Amino acid sequence: MPATTTAPRRLRRLSGNLSGNLSGSISRRISLPHVFLLPAVLAILLALGYPLVRQIVLSFQDFGLAQQFGRPPEWVGLDNYTELLANPYLWRVTLRTVLFCLVNAAITMVLGVGLALTMRYMSRGVRLAVQTGLLLAWAMPVVASLTVWQWLFDTQYGVVNYLLTRGGLDYAGHSWLLEPLSFFFVATVVVVWMSVPFVAFTVYAALIQLPLELLEAAEMDGASPWGRVRHVVLPSIRPVLLVVGLLQVIWDLRVFTQIFLLQEAGGSARDTNLLGTYIYRLGIGGGDFGTSAAVAIFMLALTVVLTAPYIRAMLRQEGES
Numbered sequence: 001m002p003a004t005t006t007a008p009r010r011l012r013r014l015s016g017n018l019s020g021n022l023s024g025s026i027s028r029r030i031s032l033p034h035v036f037l038l039p040a041v042l043a044i045l046l047a048l049g050y051p052l053v054r055q056i057v058l059s060f061q062d063f064g065l066a067q068q069f070g071r072p073p074e075w076v077g078l079d080n081y082t083e084l085l086a087n088p089y090l091w092r093v094t095l096r097t098v099l100f101c102l103v104n105a106a107i108t109m110v111l112g113v114g115l116a117l118t119m120r121y122m123s124r125g126v127r128l129a130v131q132t133g134l135l136l137a138w139a140m141p142v143v144a145s146l147t148v149w150q151w152l153f154d155t156q157y158g159v160v161n162y163l164l165t166r167g168g169l170d171y172a173g174h175s176w177l178l179e180p181l182s183f184f185f186v187a188t189v190v191v192v193w194m195s196v197p198f199v200a201f202t203v204y205a206a207l208i209q210l211p212l213e214l215l216e217a218a219e220m221d222g223a224s225p226w227g228r229v230r231h232v233v234l235p236s237i238r239p240v241l242l243v244v245g246l247l248q249v250i251w252d253l254r255v256f257t258q259i260f261l262l263q264e265a266g267g268s269a270r271d272t273n274l275l276g277t278y279i280y281r282l283g284i285g286g287g288d289f290g291t292s293a294a295v296a297i298f299m300l301a302l303t304v305v306l307t308a309p310y311i312r313a314m315l316r317q318e319g320e321s
Contacts, residue, residue, distance in 0.1 A: 112199025
């Protein structure tokens with residue numbers, strides 16, 4: 001056979017072998033990270049996926065105390081949701097939860113960012129003392145901190161009533177937990193006090209990464225201290241603020257322990273329920289686990305709606321960078 005005929009075949013065979021080896025090595029390189037990620041994905045599916053699916057299935061069932069003792073649950077479809085959405089109390093609790101979440105998240109972000117900015121200009125000793133206090137407040141168990149706050153706002157022996165009375169106000173024997181407005185004032189104080197350290201530490205960590213040249217250039221251009229914060233510092237740490245704000249909204253929306261313990265200390269549960277405590281009292285307290293699961297799914301959808309603007313802003317920021 002002529003050499004001119006066999007040469008193209010050899011070239012095609014050689015190129016085929018090279019492409020096969022190359023594609024094989026690429027597939028091996030691509031599949032190796034997937035193999036490493038597989039255990040983590042399986043763990044997430046087991047830890048988060050199964051409870052979510054179980055909760056969704058439970059929300060379509062009539063599941064009460066009888067089912068706890070072996071009776072098969074009855075499939076009711078959307079009945080739990082229709083009864084729930086027609087209940088005006090759910091919408092009062094939802095409005096109360098959203099307002100409490102947004103107010104607490106806003107106060108926490110303002111105080112946390114302000115404290116982080118202040119720490120940057122503190123002396124080393126003062127800053128270490130402040131950071132130690134924040135760390136202790138953040139690390140304190142919720143039940144222990146609630147015990148302290150309950151003593152501070154106690155009706156007969158509380159320090160708050162004592163100081164207000166000494167200041168000329170009529171707060172002797174005042175009960176902070178009976179009225180819903182004062183109840184949520186105490187709850188806001190507790191939640192914000194426990195949340196500010198996280199915001200302050202995170203924002204301060206972002207602030208110390210800012211180049212000093214930016215602030216010096218803004219100062220040389222005649223920018224005031226507030227102008228430097230508004231036009232230089234805050235835009236530079238905007239990605240961090242978005243992440244912290246997103247987490248804060250999620251945490252304040254599903255707050256449970258602080259509200260539940262304050263209710264047990266003397267607050268009216270019906271007048272102070274948020275979605276978290278409402279779910280608990282429907283399920284564990286009332287034995288209506290199907291309706292409780294439906295409220296939990298409703299709360300999940302509400303969380304997605306409230307966090308969607310933050311996620312869009314984060315994606316937009318990532319696209320611009």
